[in-house]
Amino acid sequence: MHIPFTPNHVLLVSACYPPAAALLTAGPEYSPNSQELSRLTYYAANRPGKIGKLGAELEKRVRADCRKAVAGNTRARASLLITLAIVKAIATECRRDMAVISPALLASVNIALSTLSSDLEIAARAATVFTAWTTYTDGLIIGVDLKVTEDYMSCLKHFARLGHLDHKDRETRNRTRLVGLAALVGVVNSEALYHSTTYFQRQVSVIMQALLVPCLQVDVSVLDHELADIKEQPNSPILDEFRSRPTLERRAASIHIHIDGDQGPTSGEVANTALRATSSLLGHTNGNQASAVVKASIETLDESQGWEQVEHCRWLAEKAAEWTQYQYRYGIPTRLVECLAEGQDAPRPTSRQSTLAAMITTVFTSPTPLVNLSTSDIIASLISITLRRVTVSPDDSLLPALVECISSLGTHVYYADQIHDLAGELISRLLIVETSGVPGAGKASREHARTQAVRCLLAGLLGLIHAADLHDAGKDADDDKKLSTSPTLPPSSEQRTSHDSHIRPSRRTKVTPEVWQDTLSLICDREYAVRADYGRALVEYIENEIPKFSDTSDADGVRRPRPLADGPTQQSNTMKTMLYGDSTTRFLNALHAYLYVLATSSKLGLHGDSSTSSSSPERTSPANGDDSQGGDATSHESPPNDRRSANFPSRSRRTSLIARMLREAPSRIPLSTRVGADFSDFGNILAVMVAVHEQLPVRALLTGIPMLIALENASRVSGSPDASTAPVLRSIKELVARIWIVLGKVWQAPAVTELAQQALSALPTAAPLPSLPDWQFGTLQPPQQPVPFPADLQINSPLPDIDSEALLDALTACQSVQEATGLGQSDLLRRLNGHEWSADSAYKDSMETKTRFDSLSGDGLSPLIKVAPALMHAENLSMQSLARSGRAVGVTDLREALEGRSSMSNPNLAAGGRVPSISTLDHTSSVYPDQQYGLSKLVPTRSRPQQQQLRVKPRPGEVREVLNKLGIGRQNGNGNGAALKSSFPAIQKTTSRNAPAFTPPYTAS
Template sequence: MHILTPNHVQLISACYPPSSALLTAGPDYSPNSQELSRLTYYAANRPGKISKLGNELERRAKTDSRKAAAGNTRARASLLITLAIFKAIAAECRRDLALLSPSLLSSVNTTLSALPTDLEIAARAATVFTAWTTYTDGLIIGGDQRVTEDYMSCLKHFARLCDVDLTDHETRNRTRLVGLAAFIGTVSSEALYHSQTYFQTQVQILMRAILPLLFQVDVVVLEQQLADIKEQPNSPILDEFRSRPMLERRAASIHVHIDGDQGPTSSDVANTALRATSTLLGHTNGIQASAVVKAALDTLDEKRRWDQVDHCRWLAEKWAEWTQYQYRYGIPTRLVECLAEGQDTPQPSAKHSTLAAMITTVFTSPTPLVNLSTSDIIASLISITLRRITLSPEDALLPALVECISSLGTHVYYADQIQDLAGELISRLVIVEANGLPGAVKANLEQARTQAVRCLLAGLLGLIHAADLHDAGIDPEDEKKAVGTAAALPAVAEPSRTSQEGHIRPSRRTKVTPETWQDTLSLLCDRDYAVRADYAKALVEYVETEIPKLGDKTDSDGVRRPRPVVEGPVRQASTINALLYGDSTTRFLNALHAYVYALATVAKLGLLSSSSSPERTTPAPTADGEEQAMSNGAKRGAPAMDRPSISFPPRSRRTSLVSRLLREAPAKLSVSAHVAAEFSDFGNILAVLTAVHEHLPVRSLLIGVPMLVALERATRVGNEEALDASTAPVLRSIKELVAKTWLVIGRVWSCSAVTGLAEKALSALPSAAPLPSLPDWQFGTLQPPQQPIPFPVDLEIRESLPDIDTDALVSAIAGSDYVQEATGLGLSDLLRRLDSAEWSADGAFRESMETKRRFDSFSGDNLSPLVKVAPTLMHAENLSMQSLARSGRAVGVTDLREALEGRSSMSNPNLVAGRVPSISTLDHTSSVFPEGFGKLTPTRSRPQQRVKPRPGEVKDVLNKLGIGKQNAGKANGGTVLKSSFQAIQKTQSRTNRTPPAFPPYTT
């Protein structure tokens, strides 16, 4: 009985040459072209037959694969033709490719499994696989379990080809290129990106195969191949992928060898691997890019490539560059997360140091990283740093972490970014300074605290410096190379913002405000010298480059000279008021000089004395009652550091501790006084005061001279007693400090009289070694801890030291025309202000904490008059002040109508007499008690009723409108409204002076 052969089988069989001609079909091993056209036409016009065609071809592929693996050459030739037929049908039936996908992927998987070492078979299978990835929509991945398994198995086979290691370099490179060609088709296909469930699995397979190939060549070769890719972005394999609609794409053919071609090199393999990686990251979104980085980091773990730091840094930078603009933030975020995962490792490994280097490289690269949460990044880096210090204060990873924190300043995307990051660092710095580092080993508590403060301080200074380089358009790597030459350049008053093109660029960020930095000033009196030395350098840098300089301008040589009139008298009066009656910089300088005086005179430094210190004494009672709690802890034998008071907020407690430290500063040193400061501390103080007077000359003169006078008077010892051997060098150092500071003041104000008196005072002192200078500093790095320089031991002084004539110095500087014109004060006022006998460190600190009554400028400050009465209404720290400050609405007829109707309390609570608006504590967690303890329960409020007007309310509104009795007598052109602002009163000493031809210097 004759059985008819199905039509689709006949069409497929006709595509093969006769059995006897199979061996001579090479080297192309292609099907009969005419019969193949009939077959593809049949499949395209009858989609229902595609599954049958696929099943028949799959059966032939499996049979031929099994025979070819056994050595049958005819079966091998037939298999090559079958794979070619698969590709032709996939190209013609791209609309219905899902019907052919199960058979196609199964055939490719079977072929690669049976013949893993046959390069020609692998190339033909990769061509079929690439055709499928070109035309598929990816919906079948994850939807059909069998197809998904075959697809994943094919990826693993191609990954094995990429990882092959043969002695024949040409064959090895060709084999790797075949696997990479299939992967290029994968990274450009919807099959990779459609299913989020299988994306991570696919990426892990790809990274394990591609990433090691990039580590087998030098970074220089990678740079050359990347430049070649940029010059020729259209690859013959990639140009038809994803750039066109699916129906218009053309699948690339993958060949093994053409006669006359030279064998591929390792550079060609690296070029293809770079194209695959850049294409992959160029098509991913934020989550997918993070998954790619995670797979790459896992591969580095498996292959143990962390010791190749240069390759890792280069790849990290290129990952961010290749990722789409809006998703680049995922690269450094994932790197920081990976670093945080290993923060508890007892000993840092090559992985940790390399990750930190990769993070720094990404942040310092010119590639923009929009949408990057810098606050979260810096919080994570700070936590990692502190955790490493708790494990070991000498952890080898700390310098790299400091560089990571500093590098964040390279990318500035909004004006207050550096201000916010600096505030985060300073808040952690203040906590560590006062409370130490919880979790550290008890034996290393003090060392851990010191190292934590130094790391945070170095990161803070590096952050600001990196932001300055960013504004100036300077490459951080070039700046590091120029560190040696920069030291030889003359200092200037303020860093210029000159880009590499030579033009001036305005700064795109706000400066770190003195209010934010002021919390760190107590580090100047830290009990550890390494902290004091580091902070002195940081403070000098802040004063020179960061602090606002309202009305304080000097020339490049440090001399303050008059300038032509550029602003009117209104601005001049406003500037004078800010200088005389205080602003944030003035309060900062008050606190600074208080700490300087304390550092030079107190016998014990630090906010809290260490429990192991032999000089520990019972601290003086404090005004807030904290002393009782601390003394009770001391009686029980507990360290003061471990028993902070829980009855007071942290800021109030810290303020109390600072006040106690400053109250211990003596007004006069005795002949046997003990000072905790080292000889090098006085050199650091001189550097700080020099920077202050050079860059803030006006306010430093008004605030700093009284401190210098008090400091010099503290060293005046009578002749009735001989000086102690340990006290004499201290007193001489203080006098040298005061004289050299006066020398700076005379030079800044171009006052020869002051300079002559200061030089005379210096020459009268006994000869000794000069005060040490500040050590060199490299920004963004953690320097070794500085060691203190002791006082010279060869100084033998048994009689009192000559006093400095501060009265003559004050008179000379007060008589300077420059000083009088800049300050707006006359001679008598300047003498009274500069030679104040009431100056004390504790008083100056209170001036820095209390907001003084200030005069308003003529132009107005757009603040409500209620702000002026707020201090009389509230004597305690209360958030209700904010509501008064925000109330800028004027009082009008509507307020009068509401007061008459009794609605004033509802519409404008600021008008109600005797009432102060406050913020409700309902549903707010207490800062003292733990969550859930004593929490208020929300209750439904009662309906508000119309309240009858009270006479006081109506009268108050009438007074605010200026209709009160105070205006009854003003009928002859008098003003209707009484001004609530105080007028600026000139001093009598300036009434007979001619107004200056130029105003004080303003910004």
């Protein structure tokens, strides 16, 4: 009935409804009159000023219909459905003025869901209206209009509740969840979610609960199946890429409930919708927003007790990193590590912590690249968490998972020095723990905590390196596949293959011996569990990580000559570095010093109270009596949380402790003192020395033979040994004999092998030396227990000595040894004689040669720097420009002086000259000096003038002037031309007996 003076917009709205008597028969569509609805939308689109009034009228009708529908009025319910359809139609047609209709629209949806939340049909119609708004809004009104923002957040909560609603009837539950998730799909694809940074976290916290719960309630196999379906049939571009489309071209999705009578939706379909929404959400986020999503997900797992479902959590973490944009993926593992650190002080590990650690490992080991990931910060956090858990309990069950997290970082290698840097971080913390223990550990468990912390860091270090090798191997396999299938890339001899004849250089920088050398003291740790773990790690490092250059053996452990690779020049360069010290030689000197200490010393460890044996219940008193600095950690009376300066000792103090331990190593084992090593320690020493001689045969020959002879001399005693010393002496002799057998095999010296076999067979029969324990990379193994010396070994007569002189004569007479070292037998005998060798002198060689002979080791420093003061007469000349030069002194200058030169006189030798430009390409690598893998280093180049000058004849006396300025030859007695003394000692070389006497090529006047 027409009421006079009724506003036009009210008349237009009323005309859209069917007669009151026909409301009950308007179903199931419950749609307004199409013709009248067109008039209404045309009116609203052409009169934007009336949209506010239309919205107010529709909101009033929604309130009235909801109030009546709650009371059971079916006509009011039908009218409410029609009203919501009118609201959607106006929102769709008036999308340009969405901000005007937004208050009434969101209020209407909120009222409908608040009063009739159990009516699924009304919820579906409200979701359709809400999706239309999320499609066309620009999100600017969120956070500005508080009433609209409040209604919007209330709508989110209602749809999120529908998205994870539990119901006894499975079909009803799945239908309800689909309605709620369909509305949330519109939210995650809306500007309303991403525009306001203040409300993003609040919205995501509401949304993630509805998105994760359906995924946690199905099997992982179902998730894999639905994810494959999503990849095959991705979302519609209108929903998935709507943000790239203009607002006027977008289309809002229509949401309806499932048709009665058809087969109801399955849980897989619900999970499919949740996965689509989650992938779309993460695909639109930046770094901070992705971190907020992870935080909201963790809160959801806390509320739903989802941490028990480890496989689901790992699957979701991996997919979250995959779905996030390429440049923002680093936010996923970073936030997970932060959440793990939040509960590091818990007295007992929770399922939340263990699941978080498993999620972190899964993300790192997944093939998804994680660019911009700060690996140094990540590993520092993981190390801190590990040490903190050790402090809480040395036997904490979370420690193996943390070791796996640290190891998994090696899977992602993005720059050459990454693994080297991470290993350096681990080793630096390892050294602090080795010397000072774990700060904050209780007095009763302080030593146990130190041991467990060292084992955890060591296992993480080895796992990190191994994971990086697997990462390189995986990339190499992919590259080989691409090369083999690519028609445009012909086979080339320079392609990296996996065959033995072609060594494949790693994409990463190896952990250098200088870095690893600091850990060698762990082989003499006072706890056998640490010694056993480090022995395994040391063998792996020597076999797979240490730079070998041209000092390598074949796969069968035999070193054979390589005429193409070991030419005279290469052999000369190699022997120069081996004889006078490079990083690997220094490493082996220190290693043999520590091995000697382990085999002969009665006290192990850097502290003075080291036990005589890890298996012995008695402990000796401190050697120096200085409990405040170097004593036993368990003897301190300070409280557990006392943080003393001694917890972080200086490097010089640690070096002095090591030097003291090495100086106390006996040259002859006393009969009355039991050594600190166990029977299994000698098996570990054997494994390490075998690896050294097989992997680094030349360097091991020059550095290990003197130690081997000194070790055999230390086992020589007069008379019959007592019951406590006899097993030790026999183990040492068996160890020495077995190493000589390995030397005979490596150098193909049958005479050495025969003599060593005779010496071994002459020893009393006993159990063989134990082998190294098995190792599983990236995991924390149970602590190894020492194997005691055989108790049934009875030795009543003196042990036979090994004839080291005969073995040494047979080895030095071997042609392969002489060819590999470039030395004659007399030179080898003089160098390999171990009568003057000691652990202290070997350790000093590992330290002193680093400063004395770096210029000869290929570390990039030039010998020219030594004579630079005599060459630089001009002012303001840079020593660094000379230090980069790698050419020999005097060779080029003398040749130019004798034959004439193509330019002016050498400016280095002329007063007032200008220093030439030296190319820095000749600056050799500190990791791979000289030649490696058959690749020659770049030749030093000198800048040349643009116009080549003609060669001129040398002027009279120029040759003599060049030689005199270099300090070569006889000088005048007036003192003006004093001979230039080299700052490093001359290389001593034995002259052959038949070599002619040296005659100077000239005589200085």
